[in-house]
Amino acid sequence: MVFWPSVIVATPAHSGVGHTLSYRSEFLLTPGTLVRVPLGTREVLGVVWDCPNAAPEDLNEAKAKNVIGALEGLPPLNARWLRLIRFASQYYQRGLGEVALAALPPQLRELDAAQLARRMKKRAKLATAMPDGDTPASDAADTGHELSEEQAQALAALETAQAPVLLFGATGSGKTEVYLRATRRALDATAPGNVTTQVLVMVPEINLTPQLEARFRERFEPVYGAGAVVCLHSGMTPAQRLASWLAAHTGGARIVLGTRMAIFASMPGLRLIVVDEEHDPSYKSQEGARYSARDLAVYRAKLESDALAGQGQRCLIILGSATPSLESWHAADQGRYLRLAMPARIGGGALPRLRLVDMNHQPKGAVIAPPLLAAMAERIERGEQCLVLLNRRGYAPVLACHECGWKSGCPHCSAYRVFHKLDRTLRCHHCGFTERVPRACPDCGNLDIAPVGRGTEQLEEQIAQLLAGVKRPDGEPPRVARMDADTTRLKGSLETQLAALHSGEVDVLVGTQMIAKGHDFRRITLVAGLNADSALFASDYRAPERLFALLMQAAGRAGRDAAFMGTQGGASEMWIQTWYPQHPLFATLRTHDFPAFATEQLEERESAAMPPYGSQALLRADARTQAAAQAFLNIAADQAAGLPHRDEITLYPAVPLSIQRVANVERAQMLVECASRSELQRFLAAWQPVLHACRSAPEAKGLVRWAVDVDPLTI
Ligand SMILES: Nc1ncnc2c1ncn2[C@@H]1O[C@H](COP(=O)(O)OP(=O)(O)OP(=O)(O)O)[C@@H](O)[C@H]1O
Numbered sequence: 001m002v003f004w005p006s007v008i009v010a011t012p013a014h015s016g017v018g019h020t021l022s023y024r025s026e027f028l029l030t031p032g033t034l035v036r037v038p039l040g041t042r043e044v045l046g047v048v049w050d051c052p053n054a055a056p057e058d059l060n061e062a063k064a065k066n067v068i069g070a071l072e073g074l075p076p077l078n079a080r081w082l083r084l085i086r087f088a089s090q091y092y093q094r095g096l097g098e099v100a101l102a103a104l105p106p107q108l109r110e111l112d113a114a115q116l117a118r119r120m121k122k123r124a125k126l127a128t129a130m131p132d133g134d135t136p137a138s139d140a141a142d143t144g145h146e147l148s149e150e151q152a153q154a155l156a157a158l159e160t161a162q163a164p165v166l167l168f169g170a171t172g173s174g175k176t177e178v179y180l181r182a183t184r185r186a187l188d189a190t191a192p193g194n195v196t197t198q199v200l201v202m203v204p205e206i207n208l209t210p211q212l213e214a215r216f217r218e219r220f221e222p223v224y225g226a227g228a229v230v231c232l233h234s235g236m237t238p239a240q241r242l243a244s245w246l247a248a249h250t251g252g253a254r255i256v257l258g259t260r261m262a263i264f265a266s267m268p269g270l271r272l273i274v275v276d277e278e279h280d281p282s283y284k285s286q287e288g289a290r291y292s293a294r295d296l297a298v299y300r301a302k303l304e305s306d307a308l309a310g311q312g313q314r315c316l317i318i319l320g321s322a323t324p325s326l327e328s329w330h331a332a333d334q335g336r337y338l339r340l341a342m343p344a345r346i347g348g349g350a351l352p353r354l355r356l357v358d359m360n361h362q363p364k365g366a367v368i369a370p371p372l373l374a375a376m377a378e379r380i381e382r383g384e385q386c387l388v389l390l391n392r393r394g395y396a397p398v399l400a401c402h403e404c405g406w407k408s409g410c411p412h413c414s415a416y417r418v419f420h421k422l423d424r425t426l427r428c429h430h431c432g433f434t435e436r437v438p439r440a441c442p443d444c445g446n447l448d449i450a451p452v453g454r455g456t457e458q459l460e461e462q463i464a465q466l467l468a469g470v471k472r473p474d475g476e477p478p479r480v481a482r483m484d485a486d487t488t489r490l491k492g493s494l495e496t497q498l499a500a501l502h503s504g505e506v507d508v509l510v511g512t513q514m515i516a517k518g519h520d521f522r523r524i525t526l527v528a529g530l531n532a533d534s535a536l537f538a539s540d541y542r543a544p545e546r547l548f549a550l551l552m553q554a555a556g557r558a559g560r561d562a563a564f565m566g567t568q569g570g571a572s573e574m575w576i577q578t579w580y581p582q583h584p585l586f587a588t589l590r591t592h593d594f595p596a597f598a599t600e601q602l603e604e605r606e607s608a609a610m611p612p613y614g615s616q617a618l619l620r621a622d623a624r625t626q627a628a629a630q631a632f633l634n635i636a637a638d639q640a641a642g643l644p645h646r647d648e649i650t651l652y653p654a655v656p657l658s659i660q661r662v663a664n665v666e667r668a669q670m671l672v673e674c675a676s677r678s679e680l681q682r683f684l685a686a687w688q689p690v691l692h693a694c695r696s697a698p699e700a701k702g703l704v705r706w707a708v709d710v711d712p713l714t715i
């Protein structure tokens with residue numbers, strides 16, 4: 001008997017959303033089976049989509065090629081995984097093959113059958129070396145805290161939750177402990193058949209929160225064995241990624257801890273998904289298929305739950321945050337999500353008091369206003385630590401010549417190159433173009449070229465100078481350290497820096513938003529934000545949401561240890577230097593009133609029919625010239641006439657991006673809006689073939705690439 005499997009292979013980005021290729025096979029292949037197939041002159045990895053025993057009508061049977069072989073010993077990907085991929089491909093308007101193959105570990109494509117068999121054997125050996133996964137060891141290994149009342153209530157509510165759960169827990173309220181307990185429960189639940197249950201825990205950036213990984217390992221490895229917790233993120237080597245993926249796919253790994261890419265991990269026994277810091281923008285991919293891992297997580301939990309319903313089981317999803325996304329908040333308002341609140345901090349500690357410094361009344365040019373400086377000095381003298389947030393790395397954003405007006409522009413981008421003093425370079429943060437700092441002005445030869453503005457490098461230097469007269473309790477001068485993308489580039493350097501802070505070696509930590517994210521600091525009692533103003537008046541309608549979240553998260557790093565605060569006898573503080581102290585955002589921040597902030601923002605969004613009250617997409621074009629990029633968009637808009645729901649869709653004029661040129665490519669975009677998500681979806685699907693055709697319009701000559709971004713985060 002002969003079969004005609006349709007197979008998904010990695011085809012170019014836009015070759016049709018539902019695109020599969022037909023092959024010939026002597027054997028029946030289960031959908032989800034990984035196979036090797038010929039494609040042109042190459043042999044590539046594919047996933048069997050379907051395996052009918054009749055050839056499709058449009059197939060020339062004589063020309064059809066044979067499947068080369070299945071990847072032996074590897075169980076097929078299950079039906080839910082295939083449906084997740086199909087949904088992601090349709091919703092985000094990308095090729096099925098592109099999404100599916102990008103969701104698999106790259107090394108899987110390269111290994112031949114024998115190599116793969118060796119890996120599998122290694123895995124099996126590892127698995128037998130650990131405690132039997134089906135019978136958890138005694139509870140003795142579970143060294144959890146005694147739950148706070150709020151934690152206990154949240155856990156009880158999780159038990160019966162029928163909808164996605166939004167765990168709205170203040171910073172330091174102990175959300176992690178809730179995740180750990182829920183994980184334990186999901187893993188211990190007996191599942192029918194021989195299924196080992198699994199849990200997926202997603203974090204925005206795994207490298208930033210080594211603590212979380214450590215907590216999961218500590219808690220679960222003694223119970224389920226050394227291989228029970230695996231990570232999945234882009235910082236891993238291809239071999240590590242494959243090992244983690246295989247462990248998850250074969251059930252050896254009980255817990256997968258990963259970044260957004262982990263949403264596509266094959267986990268046959270999935271019973272719980274946790275999305276920590278669910279508001280974080282890094283859950284949205286900015287390249288390839290521009291998916292939101294948070295939104296896909298909600299979809300995936302539903303898929304799994306639907307499949308389990310017959311067995312009286314389900315897959316729970318917890319979205320956790322102290323500052324939820326307005327989308328999730330709105331869903332909870334509507335009752336689509338179940339909101340569980342944990343407003344109190346562990347130990348009953350207070351959230352920091354807000355102190356606004358009105359920069360209109362400070363000495364001209366003050367980096368740190370005198371009252372803030374005094375407060376920092378006082379903290380340091382008492383043995384407490386301070387965190388200073390500045391969202392700009394490098395020494396200065398621009399280097400300029402005061403004689404002729406030359407500025408350190410990037411020759412390849414419409415942006416300035418940033419001055420990095422430590423290695424004396426001018427670096428473009430968009431394209432990476434780097435040069436030594438010139439000794440004199442390249443235009444007029446003037447020797448007096450100077451930095452304009454301030455970045456974290458300079459701030460670190462200045463704070464050290466400003467605090468020079470201050471003494472720590474041990475009589476030593478204060479130690480200032482910096483943490484940003486530059487200082488944490490080397491593997492392990494972030495851990496070292498965090499350790500220095502935890503041990504009390506460092507008194508002041510200067511850094512970008514990276515220092516505001518999720519860290520459980522014990523002795524920080526003062527947090528300061530220096531340049532919040534730029535975001536107050538940004539044109540992006542999501543800017544207030546992001547700023548509020550950032551400031552609240554930053555504030556959340558202070559005063560986390562109630563016992564320590566007690567011995568110090570003071571309260572923790574969040575200082576903000578601003579020229580606009582009357583701005584209403586600060587009034588809400590003062591009371592830590594996220595619900596009030598969210599309600600007000602949602603009202604504004606509703607009156608403007610903005611998400612989550614309407615749906616958006618962006619059509620983006622990159623080209624050699626701005627004219628070509630915009631021409632492509634305009635032609636695409638013209639050609640949309642007559643498409644389904646065209647009348648309900650608003651197509652805005654094509655505009656250049658705020659940073660118009662990057663790496664010598666001109667960038668433009670067009671906003672697409674519709675009140676209804678499903679109408680927008682149908683329109684976009686119908687628009688796809690049109691967009692392909694527009695590529696070859698003469699006016700769009702020089703077009704480099706185009707992409708659709710559904711539910712864009714920045715417009
Ligand atoms: N029931 C408990 N009893 C004592 N300590 C606890 C308890 N639950 C959590 N903790 C501790 O409280 C601290 C804060 O918890 P955690 O880091 O989970 O907070 P969080 O809610 O995730 O905060 P954030 O949103 O700021 O990251 C941690 O040091 C944790 O070990």
Ligand SMILES: [Zn+2]
Nearest residue numbers: 410413428431
């Ligand atoms: Zn550049």
